[in-house]
Ligand SMILES: Nc1nc2c(ncn2[C@@H]2O[C@H](COP(=O)(O)OP(=O)(O)OP(=O)(O)O)[C@@H](O)[C@H]2O)c(=O)[nH]1
């Protein structure tokens with residue numbers, strides 16, 4: 001049968017908090033992305049005349065290199081050309097463009113209703129950072145006074161349950177797990193358990209790789225259907241975790257997962273040290289999906305809510 005472990009750890013979490021992500025931390029994490037996306041362009045193209053043909057080519061190449069994707073890079077360069085943007089105004093122009101691209105959703109934060117059962121279904125390819133994100137998220141919800149249940153929905157790999165178990169202890173939250181279980185039926189039981197024991201936050205892990213992509217997609221669809229049989233869509237957030245150091249690959253992954261389970265928000269991990277943060281713009285533009293969380297390290301506190309203004313300011317100021 002399945003196992004349900006209650007954690008009763010009282011010890012305070014002693015890791016240094018990056019909660020609320022002070023702006024300095026975000027700025028230093030995004031410094032490589034800022035260089036590739038903004039500074040390399042605005043530092044090399046100066047003067048008071050409109051950007052010329054050669055410079056436009058350079059800008060296009062730099063934007064593509066910064067993982068913005070070819071379509072978006074071409075679109076921006078065409079605007080610079082059509083609007084006869086002067087080199088000295090390039091930074092202001094890019095700031096406005098990038099800011100508008102991120103206006104895909106009014107909701108910047110994860111859906112959450114304190115009085116309801118909130119389900120977070122976490123998907124993504126293997127190694128993207130799903131399990132780590134769940135640990136960080138559980139910790140955050142727990143500290144805010146919620147009753148949190150983790151569900152070891154990656155039943156394909158025994159080690160995956162162990163890994164989530166470790167995170168449940170770190171975050172001091174309960175976990176539901178069962179070796180080699182059917183993950184959809186585990187999700188089903190998790191929701192029943194949550195109702196019975198008054199959990200208000202349930203976070204479901206999932207496999208990143210099964211024998212093939214078809215099986216993975218079918219399994220994720222099954223889990224999602226089970227969840228939606230039990231509760232309203234308004235209380236479900238389906239989070240796609242993307243490895244921020246993988247750049248444009250993330251866009252292709254997002255397309256596949258979005259088709260399978262209708263993603264409602266994106267979490268970008270490993271932005272620390274990566275120059276490929278431009279992927280956030282590419283996803284917003286192509287899929288109209290909001291990024292709501294950013295992973296900025298391997299520790300339990302290394303998670304920050306995405307804020308459009310902070311993100312833009314960190315890149316441009
Ligand atoms: N630097 C950094 N590393 C991260 C971050 N998030 C996750 N990692 C690391 O990425 C690796 C993979 O993370 P997991 O959480 O196991 O990824 P997963 O998606 O659950 O992988 P599977 O279970 O194999 O599908 C681990 O070594 C994590 O420590 C992050 O925001 N920054």
Ligand SMILES: [Mg+2]
Nearest residue numbers: 130131154160
């Ligand atoms: Mg995992």
